[in-house]
Amino acid sequence: MGCGNKCLPNQAGKLRCILNYFYRVATKMPIGYVTYQRVVLENAPDWSRSTATMVPMKISESALIEDQRDCLQVDFANKLVGGGVLGFGCIQEEIRFVINTELIASLLFTARLRDNEALLITGAERYCTYTGYAKSFRFAGNFVDTTPRDTYDRRLTQVVAMDALHFGASKRERQRQFTLRSIRRELTKSFCSFTAQVDPEKPLLTPIATGNWGCGAFGGYLDIKAVIQMMAAAVVGRPLIYTTYHEPGLSYSLRELHTALCARQVTVGELWEILEEVSTALFPIRATTPKPENQSKEQQQQPAAPTPTPHKSQQQEPDEPTTLVAPQLFNIILEHFDTKDKLAASASPNTTATTTTTTTTSPQKQQQQQQQQQQQQQQSSPTKQKEKQKQNKEEEEE
Numbered sequence: 001m002g003c004g005n006k007c008l009p010n011q012a013g014k015l016r017c018i019l020n021y022f023y024r025v026a027t028k029m030p031i032g033y034v035t036y037q038r039v040v041l042e043n044a045p046d047w048s049r050s051t052a053t054m055v056p057m058k059i060s061e062s063a064l065i066e067d068q069r070d071c072l073q074v075d076f077a078n079k080l081v082g083g084g085v086l087g088f089g090c091i092q093e094e095i096r097f098v099i100n101t102e103l104i105a106s107l108l109f110t111a112r113l114r115d116n117e118a119l120l121i122t123g124a125e126r127y128c129t130y131t132g133y134a135k136s137f138r139f140a141g142n143f144v145d146t147t148p149r150d151t152y153d154r155r156l157t158q159v160v161a162m163d164a165l166h167f168g169a170s171k172r173e174r175q176r177q178f179t180l181r182s183i184r185r186e187l188t189k190s191f192c193s194f195t196a197q198v199d200p201e202k203p204l205l206t207p208i209a210t211g212n213w214g215c216g217a218f219g220g221y222l223d224i225k226a227v228i229q230m231m232a233a234a235v236v237g238r239p240l241i242y243t244t245y246h247e248p249g250l251s252y253s254l255r256e257l258h259t260a261l262c263a264r265q266v267t268v269g270e271l272w273e274i275l276e277e278v279s280t281a282l283f284p285i286r287a288t289t290p291k292p293e294n295q296s297k298e299q300q301q302q303p304a305a306p307t308p309t310p311h312k313s314q315q316q317e318p319d320e321p322t323t324l325v326a327p328q329l330f331n332i333i334l335e336h337f338d339t340k341d342k343l344a345a346s347a348s349p350n351t352t353a354t355t356t357t358t359t360t361t362s363p364q365k366q367q368q369q370q371q372q373q374q375q376q377q378q379q380s381s382p383t384k385q386k387e388k389q390k391q392n393k394e395e396e397e398e
Contacts, residue, residue, distance in 0.1 A: 077093050
């Protein structure tokens with residue numbers, strides 16, 4: 001846990017956390033139980049047809065996931081659970097495993113997590129406090145956990161380990177998180193993790209405490225990871241407690257996006273369509289057609305028959321993105337619905353204008369018709385009087 005013969009300060013802090021746990025156990029043996037449950041998702045939802053709308057979300061810059069009680073606390077895990085907790089790793093998962101030291105036991109029997117799997121750990125007690133992160137991580141002292149227990153004598157602390165895809169640091173590799181394959185995978189992983197619960201018969205009511213999952217060392221973009229977790233939580237139906245870890249501007253932009261989506265009652269299916277458009281723009285779908293082999297000259301000279309449209313399973317995403325500039329997903333979503341609102345607003349005045357013109361012109365026509373009738377009557381009245389006078393004269397002469 002060091003470099004050569006020297007122990008790095010952050011690694012010394014991890015070691016002190018583990019030693020503090022053994023000191024506590026040797027002083028007073030803890031009571032209760034810790035359960036480890038592998039969660040497997042059999043069928044993922046159809047995101048394109050989902051009518052679920054956004055759930056309530058509390059956004060904080062400084063809140064820590066491990067401090068959120070009565071929540072499902074997300075561990076930004078490695079596919080090999082624990083990551084580098086016993087090595088050089090010292091980020092979110094490794095820190096969580098050394099302060100809740102009994103989480104380390106999962107390394108002994110947890111196999112590599114698949115794309116549709118997560119690990120739910122219930123009852124792990126916290127033993128340490130700390131300061132800093134990564135290289136600045138330090139052991140800050142003992143921690144007395146006062147979290148209440150359930151009927152099985154477990155601490156009411158639920159930690160779900162969900163691993164994100166690793167995209168690295170290069171721009172070309174990081175762009176691949178906008179492929180439909182990557183988006184579906186992250187949605188499936190989030191949905192599987194957010195449905196994790198100890199008692200399947202009880203409803204999912206507790207919020208989910210999460211944050212910048214899969215970002216940092218894994219190369220994930222903040223905006224798409226936030227949107228993916230919002231979509232998964234909406235389908236599951238559990239509120240979110242989202243911590244941005246003092247990421248500049250993220251709290252404001254994420255709050256603005258969530259407020260706009262809630263006000264417009266945007267569904268998960270509508271967000272999927274936008275993600276699909278962004279993905280297609282970056283990675284235009286191309287069809288793979290088999291090359292002709294062992295054909296005679298006569299067959300090659302014959303006109304080729306029209307090729308039918310290939311099925312989605314026969315379509316492959318290109319290896320290279322069209323651009324290395326990451327799309328600003330928050331802005332794209334907001335602009336999409338702003339233009340949609342403008343089109344609706346521009347169409348509505350036309351309809352009202354037509355109705356008003358029809359209602360105003362119809363009384364005018366009626367007045368004009370009445371005036372014409374009166375004029376005709378006035379014109380016809382003198383002629384009638386003259387005719388009567390002639391008749392009267394003729395009668396007198398007779």
